[in-house]
Amino acid sequence: MADESLLSDDLLRQLVAVGHVDILVGIPTLNNATTVVEVVRAAQAGIGKYFPRARSVIFNADSGSDDGTPALVRDATTDDTGTVTASRPLRTTQRITTPYHGLPGKGSALRMIFAVADLLSADAVVVLDPDVTSVEPEWIPALVRPVLSSEAEIVAPLYSRAVSDGPLVTQLLRPLVRAAYGWRLQEPLMGEFGCSRRFAGHCLDRPSWGGGAMSDGVDLWMTGEALANGFRPSQTALGPRLLAHARKRPGLPDVFQQVMEAVSVCLEAHAGYWLTRGPAEPVPCTGALPGAVELGARPDVTGMAEAFRRDVVALHPVLATILSKATLGGVSAAAAAPGPLVYSDELWAATVFESLIAYHRAVMTREHVTQSLLPLYLGRTASFLLQYGSSGPAVVYDALESLGQAFERAKPQAAAQWKKA
Amino acid sequence: MTQLVADAVRQASVNFVDTAAMLLPRILITASVVAVGWVIAWALKWAVRWILLWLGFNHGCDRIGVGTVLKTADLPPADTLVGMIVFWLVWVGFLLSGVDVLGFTALEGMVRSFALFVPRLLVAIVILVLGVVCANFAWRATLIAAVNARIPSPRVVSGAVRALVLILAGAMALDQIALARTIVLTAFAIAFGAVMLGLAIAFGVGGGGIARRILDHWFPEHPSTEREEFRHL
Numbered sequence: 001m002a003d004e005s006l007l008s009d010d011l012l013r014q015l016v017a018v019g020h021v022d023i024l025v026g027i028p029t030l031n032n033a034t035t036v037v038e039v040v041r042a043a044q045a046g047i048g049k050y051f052p053r054a055r056s057v058i059f060n061a062d063s064g065s066d067d068g069t070p071a072l073v074r075d076a077t078t079d080d081t082g083t084v085t086a087s088r089p090l091r092t093t094q095r096i097t098t099p100y101h102g103l104p105g106k107g108s109a110l111r112m113i114f115a116v117a118d119l120l121s122a123d124a125v126v127v128l129d130p131d132v133t134s135v136e137p138e139w140i141p142a143l144v145r146p147v148l149s150s151e152a153e154i155v156a157p158l159y160s161r162a163v164s165d166g167p168l169v170t171q172l173l174r175p176l177v178r179a180a181y182g183w184r185l186q187e188p189l190m191g192e193f194g195c196s197r198r199f200a201g202h203c204l205d206r207p208s209w210g211g212g213a214m215s216d217g218v219d220l221w222m223t224g225e226a227l228a229n230g231f232r233p234s235q236t237a238l239g240p241r242l243l244a245h246a247r248k249r250p251g252l253p254d255v256f257q258q259v260m261e262a263v264s265v266c267l268e269a270h271a272g273y274w275l276t277r278g279p280a281e282p283v284p285c286t287g288a289l290p291g292a293v294e295l296g297a298r299p300d301v302t303g304m305a306e307a308f309r310r311d312v313v314a315l316h317p318v319l320a321t322i323l324s325k326a327t328l329g330g331v332s333a334a335a336a337a338p339g340p341l342v343y344s345d346e347l348w349a350a351t352v353f354e355s356l357i358a359y360h361r362a363v364m365t366r367e368h369v370t371q372s373l374l375p376l377y378l379g380r381t382a383s384f385l386l387q388y389g390s391s392g393p394a395v396v397y398d399a400l401e402s403l404g405q406a407f408e409r410a411k412p413q414a415a416a417q418w419k420k421a
Numbered sequence: 422m423t424q425l426v427a428d429a430v431r432q433a434s435v436n437f438v439d440t441a442a443m444l445l446p447r448i449l450i451t452a453s454v455v456a457v458g459w460v461i462a463w464a465l466k467w468a469v470r471w472i473l474l475w476l477g478f479n480h481g482c483d484r485i486g487v488g489t490v491l492k493t494a495d496l497p498p499a500d501t502l503v504g505m506i507v508f509w510l511v512w513v514g515f516l517l518s519g520v521d522v523l524g525f526t527a528l529e530g531m532v533r534s535f536a537l538f539v540p541r542l543l544v545a546i547v548i549l550v551l552g553v554v555c556a557n558f559a560w561r562a563t564l565i566a567a568v569n570a571r572i573p574s575p576r577v578v579s580g581a582v583r584a585l586v587l588i589l590a591g592a593m594a595l596d597q598i599a600l601a602r603t604i605v606l607t608a609f610a611i612a613f614g615a616v617m618l619g620l621a622i623a624f625g626v627g628g629g630g631i632a633r634r635i636l637d638h639w640f641p642e643h644p645s646t647e648r649e650e651f652r653h654l
Contacts, residue, residue: 168653189654243652252653253569259654299651311568314575318561363484364561371565 006115011098015119018094022054023047023144024122028109030063032130033072035244039130040076044093046140059116060097061109069130070097107218114200124148125200129191134242142236142286143194151284152234154226155194157187158287159241163388163396164299167381168259170400173220176352179407180267181227182277186235189219189259199231217262224266228273237287253374260370264359267418275415280408299389301382305341308379318372322358327351331376334383343376343383345406351376352407353414361421444523451519458515466508473500486557487550506546510539538598545594552590556583573631588613 007015025043029036040058047056060073074097100112110127117125124147126140146152161170169189177188203225226233250258267274312319312335319328330347351373359369388399473479482488482499496502517532560583567575592609596602624632 164651166652166654255653307571314564314568318564365558368561368565371569374569 006100006112007119008098011096011116012119014096014098015116018057018096018120020055020122021057021094021120022123022148023051023056023140024113024117024120024125025056025058025140026110026113026117026125026127027058027060027073027130028063028106028113028127029060029065029069029073029130030104031065031067031069033065033067033069035133036060036069036130037072037076039128039132039135040073040095042135042137043126043128043140044076044095046137047093049137050141051144056092057094057096057120057122059113060095061112062097062099063104063109064099070099073097105218107221110218110222111204114204117197117200118204122197122200124194124196126194127192131243132191132241133244134240135192136239139192139238142238143192146234146236146284146286147194147196151232153196153199153231154222154233156185156190156223156233156235156283157192157241158235158237158285159187160237160239163391164385167384168256168377171348171380171384171403172352172377173259173263174400175349175404175407176263177223177227178280178404179349179411180274180277181224181270182274182280183227183233184280184282184404185223185227185233186283188223190223191219191241192238193222194236195226196231199226202229202231217258217265220259220262221266221269224270228270234284234286236285253371256374256377257367257370260355260359260373261366264356264366264370267356268360271418275419280404299385301385301389304378304382305386308341308343308375308382309335311375312379315372315375318364318368319376321363322369322372323351323354327354331379335379340386341379341383342387343380345403346410348380348403349406349410351380353410353417357414357417357421360418447523450522454519454522455516458512458519462508462512462515465511466504469507470500470504473503478503485554486561487553490553490557510542514539541598545597548594548597549590552587552594556586556590559583559586573634585616 025047027036027039027043032039040060043058047054058073060070062070062073074095096116098112100108113125113127116122124144126143128135128139143155143157146155159166169187173188174186178184203222206225225231249255312331316328316332319331323331327347327350331343331351334341334343334347355369355373358364359366363369384399388396391399479488479499482491487499491497491499491502497505514532514535517528517535520528521532560579563582564575564579566572567578572578588609592605595605
């Protein structure tokens, strides 16, 4: 149930005036003035075009923007529907924007969105990233319909990716979540997603909500919660996901640290589920086939490969504490081998699982474990791009499928080691 | 003359017998104290080792890096080392107590001095252990950060950090037990100052290019690197 203390009196008055809604579109923001208007317009156009009779609300939870983002959300207009205010009758798109207090971050914003969805008894909830510039009105029905038709309770996105796009997802998160949680979900970090009210309520009831790594890794945590608690997943093709370039983002070490912490927290939280989960099942998909890859420009990763060779030598004494002798020997051999760098699927799967177990066992400061994995991740990425950087979508799809299978093969041993730890 | 010699010999004999009669029980007491002390120290050593093994002390030492340092220095495992320290502290304590029973003026006060020395020695050992832990943590943090920040020669940089912390801890430990305090402090100050001065001169005069590259790396006009060229998420 929604915690009403999350919601201010003024917000509660607005929500009472709105009443029950069929669709709630949540947009968590923090200084997104350059992009949020297009996102709001796309959401409103999508609802107006595909759900003209639905009672809907666009709800903006703002984390204290100082660039006028809330005002832009309120004032955004579309050619199709025009500006709609809370005084309009039902079956129009209401628009509410409110600041939230407490811990800053997407986790707190999502919690507020879910609380509002619970209070309004929304049949379907859609969350959009305000930083995305490629959002289309068609994203709304793609994320809503599986929920409204009760085909799924959580709808994950499916992005068209170039071979070099998102290696942290394709090389690490996707195969890891597939092996651990037993679902072939393509985008475990759901930047945009749709879900049922039941799932929103479930998340609201979780005691771990908003704490620890959930502040930064809430996307992954929600994925894990859905898969581990039996909410039917689905995925839907949204096309490419382009982000605003102007926004300053954290550097790779920080991003990698956040992702690995979120992974570890999720695996520890859902150990009871994933340690006994069997082989991965396919996730129903609407739109393009999962894993379809668009051919992009081949990036030059020669420098990354050379850096990997140096880094493995430099980090050897640290890696010896984290990895088994066999895995460390394999990594060292890959780094020392002449010719193009080859970091095999099996070796990479063993590296990831052993690092996570070392993190779980706290063999050293946990931040050191994750930061030691970063050079190896870059080496694996370089190896993959050297091998498949100029391959066609089908070949890349097969390669990523093979990687997923390698993670699945490595899982039983990893689960046994995890239990021992 | 003969009578005088005979009296002297008799007196010496009497004195010897008196002294022996006085010392023999003390020697026996000393031997008993030393023997009992050895048995107690030995028993304590094994008890401490058993408790430490039961607590997983060696595993903990391995995790904080002390185990690796002990292996590198060709020393026994941590539990054995602590057991040995306990054995020697206890047994030397009994040994000095036993010697004190003999009543030798020159040895008087040794027990008291030893009793005063033991706490300082324990504090010095704690300082050394903490120094090793801090040095290992700093070494690992520096190594990983230097590798990820693409700083040249990360192992040299991290090794230097570890050496500095270890030297500092060693100097503090020696100062704690007041062992050649003046020499230690003077040597440390001279060595530390010399190293810092040498590094500053080498970096400023001989490594201007490296300094420029490092500063360019830390404060780039265009922070993009090859690994940042594509989106990772």
